[in-house]
Amino acid sequence: MSDKIVVRNLSKIFGNNPGKALKALREGMSKEEILREQGQMVGVYDVSFSVRKSEIFVLMGLSGSGKSTLQRLINRLHEPTSGEILIDGIDITRLGSKELRKFRRKHFCGMVFQNFAILPHRTVLENVELGLEIQGVDPKKRQDRAKEMIRVVGLEGNENSYPDELSGGMQQRVGLARGLAVDADIMLMDEAFSALDPLIRRQMQDELLELHQKMQKTIIFVTHDLDEAFRLGHRIAIMNDGMIIQTGTAEEIISRPANDYVKAFVEDMNRSNVLTAGSVMQPVLETAFKGDGPRTILRKMRKKGLSGIIVTDTGRFVKGYVRADELADYIKKHGDMESIPFNDALLQEAAVVMEDTPLNEVINMYTDHQYGPFAVTDRHNRLKGVIVRGAVIAALSECR
Amino acid sequence: MFSYRIPLDEWITSLVTFMETRFGGFFEGFSTGISFMVTILKDGMLLPHPLVFILVISAVTWYMAGWKNSIIAFLGLLLTENIGLWIAFVETLALVLTAEILVILFGIPLGIWAARSNRFNAVIRPVLDFMQTMPAFVYLIPAVMFFGLGLVPGVVATFVFALPPLIRLTNLGIRQVPAELVEAADAFGATGLQKLMKVQIPVAKPTILAGVNQSIMLGLSMVVIAAMIGAGGLGEDVLRGIQRLRVGQGFEAGLVVVVLAVILDRITSGFGQRRSYNGRMAS
Numbered sequence: 001m002s003d004k005i006v007v008r009n010l011s012k013i014f015g016n017n018p019g020k021a022l023k024a025l026r027e028g029m030s031k032e033e034i035l036r037e038q039g040q041m042v043g044v045y046d047v048s049f050s051v052r053k054s055e056i057f058v059l060m061g062l063s064g065s066g067k068s069t070l071q072r073l074i075n076r077l078h079e080p081t082s083g084e085i086l087i088d089g090i091d092i093t094r095l096g097s098k099e100l101r102k103f104r105r106k107h108f109c110g111m112v113f114q115n116f117a118i119l120p121h122r123t124v125l126e127n128v129e130l131g132l133e134i135q136g137v138d139p140k141k142r143q144d145r146a147k148e149m150i151r152v153v154g155l156e157g158n159e160n161s162y163p164d165e166l167s168g169g170m171q172q173r174v175g176l177a178r179g180l181a182v183d184a185d186i187m188l189m190d191e192a193f194s195a196l197d198p199l200i201r202r203q204m205q206d207e208l209l210e211l212h213q214k215m216q217k218t219i220i221f222v223t224h225d226l227d228e229a230f231r232l233g234h235r236i237a238i239m240n241d242g243m244i245i246q247t248g249t250a251e252e253i254i255s256r257p258a259n260d261y262v263k264a265f266v267e268d269m270n271r272s273n274v275l276t277a278g279s280v281m282q283p284v285l286e287t288a289f290k291g292d293g294p295r296t297i298l299r300k301m302r303k304k305g306l307s308g309i310i311v312t313d314t315g316r317f318v319k320g321y322v323r324a325d326e327l328a329d330y331i332k333k334h335g336d337m338e339s340i341p342f343n344d345a346l347l348q349e350a351a352v353v354m355e356d357t358p359l360n361e362v363i364n365m366y367t368d369h370q371y372g373p374f375a376v377t378d379r380h381n382r383l384k385g386v387i388v389r390g391a392v393i394a395a396l397s398e399c400r
Numbered sequence: 401m402f403s404y405r406i407p408l409d410e411w412i413t414s415l416v417t418f419m420e421t422r423f424g425g426f427f428e429g430f431s432t433g434i435s436f437m438v439t440i441l442k443d444g445m446l447l448p449h450p451l452v453f454i455l456v457i458s459a460v461t462w463y464m465a466g467w468k469n470s471i472i473a474f475l476g477l478l479l480t481e482n483i484g485l486w487i488a489f490v491e492t493l494a495l496v497l498t499a500e501i502l503v504i505l506f507g508i509p510l511g512i513w514a515a516r517s518n519r520f521n522a523v524i525r526p527v528l529d530f531m532q533t534m535p536a537f538v539y540l541i542p543a544v545m546f547f548g549l550g551l552v553p554g555v556v557a558t559f560v561f562a563l564p565p566l567i568r569l570t571n572l573g574i575r576q577v578p579a580e581l582v583e584a585a586d587a588f589g590a591t592g593l594q595k596l597m598k599v600q601i602p603v604a605k606p607t608i609l610a611g612v613n614q615s616i617m618l619g620l621s622m623v624v625i626a627a628m629i630g631a632g633g634l635g636e637d638v639l640r641g642i643q644r645l646r647v648g649q650g651f652e653a654g655l656v657v658v659v660l661a662v663i664l665d666r667i668t669s670g671f672g673q674r675r676s677y678n679g680r681m682a683s
Contacts, residue, residue, distance in 0.1 A: 110587040117584045
């Protein structure tokens with residue numbers, strides 16, 4: 001995966017002497033002091049991150065954290081004070097106004113806003129055409145394209161309605177279609193679903209994910225809602241006070257919060273929804289192979305102090321689970337034999353979960369599998385680790 | 401208080417005289433253009449039989465402002481015809497329309513400029529304040545000096561008086577367009593002109609039209625005053641009523657001014673509301 005957008009040391013000062021404020025910041029002055037003494041507002045300070053191609057990258061933070069400012073720096077609706085913004089390797093902070101316009105037309109699907117920002121005097125169709133109209137696409141072609149996008153977002157039949165005849169959710173679909181209609185690959189969404197009521201909101205999130213599957217645009221999504229961030233974002237950058245505090249996947253942020261601020265943030269989240277089996281698993285201490293023979297297997301268990309062991313084949317494919325006490329009984333019964341063959345009756349069905357199974361599902365399996373650890377496998381069913389029963393509960397209760 | 405008095409009046413007089421001698425040709429050409437326009441409008445409106453024109457105005461009122469207003473317009477205009485003020489009515493209408501066309505021609509672009517440039521806005525604001533608070537009669541004097549007596553100075557004085565509200569409201573309307581709408585166009589890579597034509601002007605249209613309505617109303621009030629410098633029309637009849645203390649005659653003419661005001665107001669404000677209602681545009 002290649003980096004689509006690379007942002008390096010980006011800062012934005014609102015005020016008449018940005019250089020002075022930057023210098024003060026470097027010398028350790030706080031934002032409040034700068035606001036009080038210089039009357040300048042620090043919007044974003046020294047932010048670096050990169051967004052991969054076709055990724056949904058979420059900027060998450062409370063109001064005033066600088067997330068919307070940061071988003072508007074990326075298409076230069078706000079003029080950066082310092083730093084670089086590379087899009088497909090081109091530093092857009094160096095573009096002249098004419099080149100910038102051209103660049104926006106080519107690379108940006110406009111923006112989708114919290115309050116929709118669709119034109120009240122235009123029909124749905126005319127609204128969706130806006131971006132293409134600005135690009136100078138000829139009327140016939142842009143109408144066809146707009147109609148197609150209206151169908152994609154599920155608004156067919158409303159082409160000639162006016163915005164005030166539509167519900168909030170439908171209006172935001174217009175906003176979405178307007179962005180998608182443009183043949184560009186970066187979409188900026190600013191609190192796009194925050195004005196919608198919860199049910200519609202969830203539905204729109206699902207639809208966005210679906211659309212993203214199909215169209216593979218690179219999306220930068222701004223939100224103040226952690227649930228939304230975790231639902232949509234492949235990766236999330238948590239912002240506070242104009243800076244990015246932590247960037248990572250939902251899981252990384254939840255299991256390893258960078259500081260107390262992030263920790264406080266994620267505390268409210270329902271951990272079991274986001275934590276996966278992979279995040280609490282432990283390395284496998286020992287495995288047994290069928291060919292090992294019962295005595296060898298028992299020795300392995302004794303050595304590591306295990307009460308049971310997972311049996312795999314040579315490809316680390318999980319075959320089952322053997323309990324130490326049962327194995328010991330079996331050996332006692334056949335104690336007179338020189339070499340005891342492994343008996344498949346010893347094998348119990350092992351509890352196997354995939355790496356990305358949410359923990360709350362793992363808990364649900366507890367009743368079905370009374371014994372032994374859970375074997376955690378990757379997508380190819382190969383053993384990656386184990387979850388000891390207690391670990392799940394511990395992980396879930398840790399943050400309460 | 402001081403023995404020396406600043407000769408402000410002399411300065412202004414010499415400035416006006418200077419402009420008159422220096423730009424006399426320009427004023428003359430301008431004057432010809434204006435009187436040509438007023439005459440065309442007036443003659444055009446006097447061409448059909450009054451009843452035909454009354455029906456046309458009533459129909460327009462109906463279309464723009466509904467049947468109730470249309471009936472008021474129809475009855476008011478019949479009365480005007482009946483009391484023999486039809487020609488004066490048409491003259492006044494032509495004068496107001498000419499001034500308003502000029503107001504729109506200058507006011508909207510200046511308003512847009514003021515909305516886009518804070519510096520220009522800072523410059524033009526005191527000028528507009530001056531134009532609006534200066535007693536209307538004062539405009540008449542330089543107008544007469546530049547354009548002589550008659551129609552043209554009347555149009556010019558009306559223009560100066562009616563211009564500020566349109567500039568102000570155009571400025572306001574465009575500044576009030578939600579920032580996100582402009583950002584949306586910007587994010588697509590719109591040029592300044594595209595933003596203006598596709599977003600700012602259409603969204604500000606109701607406010608701009610309210611400005612047009614306001615300037616027409618102000619213009620109408622000036623038209624009566626302009627009769628003092630021979631602009632003719634209904635103002636002349638009002639003036640004559642005052643000079644000869646003929647209460648009835650004065651009121652008759654005044655009433656017709658009211659009729660004209662009501663019709664113009666209903667048509668133009670209907671225009672604004674019609675278009676902004678439901679966010680719909682006929683065009």
